[in-house]
Amino acid sequence: MSNKPEVNIFWFRRDLRFFDNTGLFHALKSGKPVLPVFIFDKNILDKLEKPIDLRVQYIHRALSTMQKELISTGSAIKFYHDSPEAAFKDLLANYTIGTVFTNHDYEDYALKRDEMIRVMLENNGTGFQTFKDQVVFEKLEVSKDDGSPYTVFTPYSRKWKSHLISHPISFSPSENLLGNCYQHADAAIRSLESMGFSEQAWNFPQTTVPDSLVKGYTDLRNFPAVNGTSRFGVHLRFGTMSIRKLVEHAKGLNETFLNELIWRDFYHMILSNFPHVGQGMSFKKAYDQIEWRNSEADFDKWCMGETGYPIVDAGMRELMATGFMHNRVRMITASFLTKHLLIDWRWGEAWFAAKLLDYDLAANNGGWQWASGSGCDAAPYFRIFNPALQTEKFDKQGIYIRKWVPEFDTLQYPQPMVVHEVARKRCLETYAKYLGKD
DSSP: OOOSOEEEEEEESSOOOSTTOHHHHHHHTSSSOEEEEEEEEHHHHTTSOSSOOHHHHHHHHHHHHHHHHHHTTTOOOEEEEEOHHHHHHHHHHHOEEEEEEEEOOOSHHHHHHHHHHHHHHHHTTOEEEEEOOSSSSOTTSSOOTTSOOOOSHHHHHHHHHHHHHHSOOOOOOGGGGGGGBOOOOOOOOOOTGGGTOOOOOOOOOOSOOOHHHHHTHHHHTTOTTSOOSOOTHHHHHHTSSOHHHHHHHHTTTOHHHHHHHHHHHHHHHHHHHOGGGGGTOOSSGGGGGOOOOOOHHHHHHHHHTOSSOHHHHHHHHHHHHHSOOOHHHHHHHHHIIIIISOOOHHHHHHHHHHHOTTOOHHHHHHHHHHHHTOSTTOOOTTOOOOHHHHHHHHOTTOHHHHHHOTTTTSTTSOOOSSOHHHHHHHHHHHHHHHHSOO
């Protein structure tokens, strides 16, 4: 008879909180002591630029806070810096595991990873259960009357809201059951340095937002110089905040704010039902026929914020300096890359994926395909943002621009790399050649 401890496992991934954690709740009421596990996945970390990656630092900080709370109950998260496969081989060797609990992930790498782990566990007589947690409604929970997925946001959002009425939000009181965790003293968390990373001074995003900001969101959200957005994207990306709590808070305060949260569900629904969009393909297949210019020199100027268009350059420099870019400016910079410079939206998507703290494949892909016209609910290809008009509307005093491009009205600032009217004409001709009528 084995003398290995008998446990169930909860595998933390992008759900770094104890409050209202669905999979954790089910694990903690499963009847066996729960060993919490987190894997610093080498398959992911080894592809990141070192030594500074604020996302890894954010994850490490969140886990350190959680670990302190769990130690006070006599338990601890067990950490690995390895591949998931190697981590679970070790766990199976040292514990008699009934079931591994975790929450759904929807990205291509995650789905393949989870299937590999599920097969490994089942071959060892161990169960693998996953739960919906990072979205309110997933897959086909909100669908057309014939059961097919929506591909346009507005009717989806109407059905989503009616579905919320008939399926009201409930919270999983996982934070109240932490006493059911396996009692052990292995509390060591991997240091950033041991994984090849180092810490940079950084103010972590707030976890609360004033009601006044939510109420004023409709009027202020498009102005990048104003503190008019929540910046909750990073919390939702890594699960340090419950999406259900945020929706419950927003639905009575501001419809526009709620709609932004519904957009997030929408893009995850698209990724689940049309997985090719997460595998480097356009939602509208015809757009994969476009012959992009793909000038590396032009792309480098865009990345560095040296295009000669101040609102574009301000956004790109903000991204480089902070890992954040205001959503209105994300649309402007994405439109500029794909339509003014005729550079493949996938190049821009990859740059944002590398730099954004709140990078989320479903939302990032959805946003880039929207901007390029190739997406499901996209700006039509003939809609081309004029950076000058966008500046006039949303940063008329140049406050945002001056913060990030202080030299923009001096001789040191570069001339525009393209003329708007010429670039617009070139874009329309190129798209029309490959697409005909959109």
